[in-house]
Amino acid sequence: MSQALIARQPIFDAHMRVYGYEVLFRASPESEQAELTDGDQATSSVLIDLFTNMDVDHLLGGKWAFINATAVTLQQLAAHPVAEHRMVVEVLEDVRVDDRVAEALLVLRQAGVRVALDDFLWDTDHQSLATLADFIKVDVQALSDAELERHARELAPFSAQLLAEKVETAEEWARCRELGFELFQGYFFARPQTFSKRRLPTDRVQILRLVARLQDPEVDLEELAALVEKDASLSYRLLRLINSAYFPTRNRVDDIRRATVYLGIEGLRTWVTWLALSRIDYKPTELKLITLERAQMARRLASPFGVAPESAFLVGLFSTLDALMDRPMKQLLADLPLSEGVKAALIDREGELGKLITALFQYEQGEWSALARAGCDVERMGQAYLEALEWAEGINYSL
Template sequence: MSTPADNANSNEVYVGRQPIFDQSLNVYGYELLFRSGHTTTANVIDGNHATSQVIINTFLEIGLEHISNHRYTFINLTRDFLLGDIPLPLQSEKIVLEVLEDVEVDDKLIAAIKQLSAQGFTIALDDFVLNEKNRALLPLADIIKIDLMVLDTETLKRHVTIFKKLDVQLLAEKIETEEEYEMCKELGFDYYQGYYFCKPHVVSGKQLPANRLALLEMIAKLQSPDCDMHELEQIISRDVAISYKLLRIINSSYYSMQSTVDSIKKALLILGLKPLKSWVTVIGLSMVDDKPPELITISLTRAKMCERLAPALGINEDAAFTVGLFSMLDVLLDKSLADLVTQLPLDDEVIKALLAREGKLGELLNLVTQYEEGQWQEIDQYTIDKALIRQGYLDALEWSGSIIAEIAH
């Protein structure tokens, strides 16, 4: 999956990621989304140089563990990288090298890919459509990525039939609808990628299941300005799982408490009302058990990134965090966002941001989601310093990863 070219300063380094799910909807890995680095003249050498800088920044300065969270990392490579004309400063463990669909296939390329495979790299064929020229790549592939927007249904099925006879795994990318996802499951794909997994599956005319209704009621109470310390303590204490996870977070390295916090009352006294409300909401959302856990990671990353960038736009950080956190409430609860926000005592500015992306909060949420999706040309329109945006994203990734690690136990 290639990223759009841009005409911005090639010194700017944007790094995003898109999750790749296995058949159980657990995250198998992340595809890195980065600025292609092409100048207005589309000079290929300049593009390779910029991509090289992105890889160096990602792996040497930022740190792979912060980007991939110890899962597989998928990286698009041009022919020059594959041939070794530009050094590839990567270790092979859990790295998937994607051979782009427009790379010229010849004996030199095949020999280079064989060498990379022998070094331990996983080889993926990106946006692969079988033809006589690229057929020679099939014995070298560990993963074949098929773009659903390129093939019609019958051609897709023919490709899957051919590839199923080989010792490869199949990845369906650009899944946009539930119908596409169900079709790919039926065809036997091993991995799935696309924005469908971050979209709501809203069942109209039906009430929320009891467990989700109870969760929504709890969130509504927590968001109420009338919720006081005593009521919050009661809400938390009634649920053993929430209490346990909350105490794990407070006693984690994130807070670095000098002494153990062993009671909800003590946690309230130390952290205060607002932070505890946020934590209980986050933990509650993480306990929706029929959704990919990655959705909580995305929600937390959005929330923290919104919070980090809020001062640059003169926005209240608490409101920014709430907007980011609740931006996927419809996906998690399978109910329209318009219906959900009417049941929560949210500020008008927060509601306008969530429903219509209006106001400064709406602008901030747009920026964060566009960065998340790798829409780099859209990012260029904002006046916020690009280095601040990138650092906000990376800080949010690191923070959400540490929190998920505590909640998961």
């Protein structure tokens, strides 16, 4: 095989931020499965290609790499650990547990490599490895709802994070969150992407450049209008949005110049930024809904946190930028002319805007005691959340 080919499938946290990627063997660019029966060879191929032939920093974006491992490769990795502090070895479900396997996992953990149990079933010998695991992956499709609930209950006392894999619907995602799963993977979020070389796709480069120009404080209304007019799809979606029920204009707005006058520079900047980001069409709809909902909720709660509504909305809007772009937040924001306050909030949760976005995450996670300690009005946040959710769903439907 002349090309180095691997695939990656993102793993999300409860906030739809990319936590890591499962890195998979691929025989050809068109392959959707490994097409290789030798698991040892597949793992070796992935490791060699990932760390010697690929631009690993761009491929992973600083996230964890989850890599399948057989019993043989577990022992090989334990003898020569690689990629400490950035790799997770997944113990495959057909690995027979014995003293050599357990010892290999202990060595790997001591070296800084994290351990996941793949396709975990409670009534198997892998149960004895639960205390050694950093992650336990449960196949949602392999279990009934009652069995899934039992696995979540039995695994709750362990320190490992629960990862729901093969999540295919919004209902399954919601159910897994309800049961305490913290990480999620499956076709509902994204299918594996195959790479022969990792570069930011051209469409996302163009989108990021557009977003950067939109956020530039030197840009004027005339230039913003010109930027939108150059893009037929963007123009169409902006006009649809401004003529929807969520923008109660008295008269129909049928050209971009009139839209710019109606929205003003800040309004145009905000909405065109959102429309540009929402064009990343391989990302799950739920991620885009969360983005809109969080931005609107932030705007509604701006006053209690002593921040400007426009800044609050922007921080909420950009809070999922790393998930949308598959790149680290710090790296993305370096390319955007944002204020230091906005950057500090998004990267380090600092300042008043940082407190606001932290409170939003805590609300989404149901961390009521933390919100109470911070002096937040949970009832007011609940009302803002429901209103923001309804608003976001309406906007998404309108587009």
